[in-house]
Amino acid sequence: MKRLTDLLMVLFFAVMLSACGRQSEESYVGQSESPKSTEQTETSATVTEELSMDAESEDSSLVDAKDAQIKEGNDSVVNDITFDFETKTVMLNSGYEMPIYGLGTYSLTGKTCVDSVTTALNSGVRLIDTAYMYHNEESVGEAVRNSGIPREEIFVITKLYPNQFDHPETAIEEVLEKLDIEYIDMMLLHHPGTDDVKAYLAMEKAVKEGKIRSIGLSNWYVEELEKFLPQVNITPALVQNEIHPYYQENDVIPYIQGLGIVVQGWYPLGGRGYTAELLGNGVISEIAQAHGKSSAQVILRWNLQKGVVVIPGSSNPDHIKENTELFDFELTEEEMEHMNALDRGEKHDWY
Numbered sequence: 001m002k003r004l005t006d007l008l009m010v011l012f013f014a015v016m017l018s019a020c021g022r023q024s025e026e027s028y029v030g031q032s033e034s035p036k037s038t039e040q041t042e043t044s045a046t047v048t049e050e051l052s053m054d055a056e057s058e059d060s061s062l063v064d065a066k067d068a069q070i071k072e073g074n075d076s077v078v079n080d081i082t083f084d085f086e087t088k089t090v091m092l093n094s095g096y097e098m099p100i101y102g103l104g105t106y107s108l109t110g111k112t113c114v115d116s117v118t119t120a121l122n123s124g125v126r127l128i129d130t131a132y133m134y135h136n137e138e139s140v141g142e143a144v145r146n147s148g149i150p151r152e153e154i155f156v157i158t159k160l161y162p163n164q165f166d167h168p169e170t171a172i173e174e175v176l177e178k179l180d181i182e183y184i185d186m187m188l189l190h191h192p193g194t195d196d197v198k199a200y201l202a203m204e205k206a207v208k209e210g211k212i213r214s215i216g217l218s219n220w221y222v223e224e225l226e227k228f229l230p231q232v233n234i235t236p237a238l239v240q241n242e243i244h245p246y247y248q249e250n251d252v253i254p255y256i257q258g259l260g261i262v263v264q265g266w267y268p269l270g271g272r273g274y275t276a277e278l279l280g281n282g283v284i285s286e287i288a289q290a291h292g293k294s295s296a297q298v299i300l301r302w303n304l305q306k307g308v309v310v311i312p313g314s315s316n317p318d319h320i321k322e323n324t325e326l327f328d329f330e331l332t333e334e335e336m337e338h339m340n341a342l343d344r345g346e347k348h349d350w351y
């Protein structure tokens with residue numbers, strides 16, 4: 001009986017030991033797998049976090065770089081895009097100086113264009129605005145080349161039209177050939193349009209290759225700029241928009257200037273078909289009379305005092321000369337306010 005009891009005791013302890021062993025094995029598994037998996041989870045969480053932080057920091061460094069570019073421009077707004085009325089130039093964020101008044105060549109073609117640009121250059125004008133769409137780049141180039149004025153002293157702006165945006169590199173080569181003046185001082189995109197970012201990036205490439213010195217935009221307003229700028233690398237040096245006393249863009253101008261970008265106004269005299277009414281405006285005529293100047297000169301001076309570059313168009317030698325005589329008088333604050341009060345939000349062209 002004692003033997004049987006002993007045997008049962010042994011069996012009992014054996015079962016107990018085996019149960020403990022299993023439990024400890026389970027515990028081991030539990031302790032080893034779970035922490036391992038926790039560790040893995042933690043590790044992968046860390047990796048994911050690190051990766052996402054990397055991605056974030058990469059993203060933000062890209063954003064920072066673009067911001068920095070814009071901020072760089074911003075600084076230059078305060079320091080550099082202020083007009084120098086002595087030299088009659090403004091320093092662009094590209095590092096190049098641009099005259100603050102010039103000649104627009106829209107609707108001037110062939111001999112009329114060559115003669116007008118020649119008259120302007122002989123009158124001291126050093127900024128000429130042309131565009132693919134004006135069909136006069138060859139004429140502008142001819143007048144510049146034949147002027148006898150050192151190339152470096154003349155600043156030529158041209159523009160790519162939206163129908164060129166899908167083949168910008170060829171378009172740039174073509175205009176270089178047409179102008180035939182070694183390089184382009186400033187190239188703008190004429191309007192927003194399909195492939196405008198692609199065209200702008202091609203202009204950026206041409207800047208790096210020394211074919212174009214500065215680049216910018218035309219007919220871009222606040223919304224368009226907010227969408228466009230994050231997609232490009234070089235902050236535009238210039239935005240050329242419709243600006244005249246009846247369409248003043250008083251909300252747009254400070255926004256653009258605040259980015260370190262110079263603003264240039266097209267249709268400064270209202271544009272063909274509108275000039276007579278604008279130049280005959282009573283307020284403007286009165287201010288003009290007070291200074292012994294013409295209405296056109298008052299409008300152009302008002303632009304300059306607002307930090308807006310002017311490019312009036314003309315084929316009349318007297319007008320071309322008159323439009324250069326803007327630096328021997330100054331509008332008072334009150335006169336500026338009277339001019340500002342003429343705004344009607346009245347656009348004279350569709351874009």
Ligand SMILES: NC(=O)c1ccc[n+]([C@@H]2O[C@H](COP(=O)([O-])OP(=O)(O)OC[C@H]3O[C@@H](n4cnc5c(N)ncnc54)[C@H](OP(=O)(O)O)[C@@H]3O)[C@@H](O)[C@H]2O)c1
Nearest residue numbers: 104105106266267268269270271296312313314315316319
């Ligand atoms: N980026 C764009 O989308 C865009 C659009 C339009 C224009 N632009 C550019 O902006 C430039 C200016 O525009 P615009 O030429 O069409 O219009 P504008 O400069 O507003 O007006 C030109 C008209 O004003 C007359 N004029 C010029 N000076 C005068 C003066 N001192 N006294 C009286 N009349 C005077 C001219 O006639 P006379 O020939 O008889 O002097 C011409 O008929 C264009 O030439 C072009 O380069 C750009």
